[in-house]
Amino acid sequence: MPCHTSPYVSKGLLCLVQLHSVRRLEGKQLEGGVKLHYFCIKNNDGISISASTGSYGRMRRHPWERAVRCVCGAGDGATAERERRGSPITESSPYEVRRAQELNNLLGPKGSSDAIDLICDLHNTTSNMGLTLIHYTSSDWVTLHICRYLQTKITKVPVRVLVLDVPISDAYSLESVSKHGFSIEVGPQPHGVVRADIYIIMKEAVDLTIDWIHKFNSGTVFEGGDMETFRLIKSVDYARDPETRSLTAAIHPQLQDKDFCLLKQGDPLFLSFSGETVNYEEEETLHPFFINEAAYYEKGIAFHVGKKMMLTIPTVQVQKD
Known part of the structure; x- marks a missing residue:
């Protein structure tokens, strides 16, 4: 089987949209002189970015629109949304739209060589999803290998991979800004509630994602093969x-x-x-x-x-x- 090569994953982001974070993450020195910078989007002092500060105090998932869903718009009204986000930002622009454009400028721009290498968007869901890894394309081999790695390493719960097969130009969430990216959904967990079992699952997924990046940047060859996925119909x-x-x-x-x-x-x-x-x-x-x-x-x-x-x-x- 041919071997695909990809540059170092040296700039990564873990975006927490849960009200209760997994943990604070700092920069980590990896082998080969590569430093992986990863940080959380959350509402704590000392954190670099907050994606949607209005959500947290209201204990709601999205009080207006969700910044992580406004970054690059898709779904119903996608064309109109992209046109709106491409228009100049004014004081009358919705808060989440303004914040989404700021995040795109900071972490991207989307589709550019300057875009961050990897975004892992962490979510909790009220549905009984277990641990589900969601990404847009079936041709991002780096992301798929991370998902496959989690499938093989995590045994406490089923690990499912959902491939949306949406063109990145139409992808709507934060991880679509980066060169590689996926979201993690863990549930069931109501918003505003801490569950130790959900916390443990999310933490293990985060730790293993960082572990994969460490091994990849250090030269580990990850063999290809078959993996089970689900396609949205x-x-x-x-x-x-x-x-x-x-x-x-x-x-x-x-x-x-x-x-x-x-x-x-x-x-x-x-x-x-x-x-x-x-x-x-x-x-x-x-x-x-x-x-x-x-x-x-x-x-x-x-x-x-x-x-x-x-x-x-x-x-x-x-x-x-």
Whole structure:
């Protein structure tokens, strides 16, 4: 199998959007004279950057718009959003849009040679996602090898890899600014709540990510091979009243907390408030995830569905001068 080479990962960022951080991180000297700089985006004294200071005091995920979702816009209204973010910043511009442009200028600009090498965006979710690693492209071998490394090293919980296969130009979150990047979702954990088990899982994922970078920069060759991934297919909304758009059903108890289970025709999806069951009617078997995520109610998403795929990745090693 051909070997892919990539430059040192010398500038990295760990972005914490949880209210409770994993730990404070300092610069670390690696072998070969390379220094990995990594720091947190959070609301503590002495930290270099705060992504969205308005969220923390309100104990809410996003009081206005989310800065990490505004950086490079995608999804509904993506074109309009990109045009808005490309317009001059004024005092009347939404706070999160202004902050997103500042972050893009600081950590990017996106798509440029000056962009930071790696961003790992840390999230908690109210869904029973376990440890899920999310990234945009199936051709970023550095990111995929980090994900594969975590899959092989972490045994306490299942480690799933979700590939969105979205062009980076249309990618919308903070990690899309860097040359390589992914987000970590750990759940279930409500916002504003500390759970020791979730803390431990996130910390292990962070430590192993740094460990992989250390080994890569030191010359370790990571052999290629197959890895299990999930591909996003579509989103499913709640059952709603056709006139008022109010919810008429909740996630069915048999589906609740069953993220990444196999969804087959006839399986229950929703339980209406009048006691009726709404079943899955499609023939294709898929895997639901982000089931009943609190932040998705306003987006009209009850859960996403995806398809399990095997991905073959090449051997990688650091590009030497």
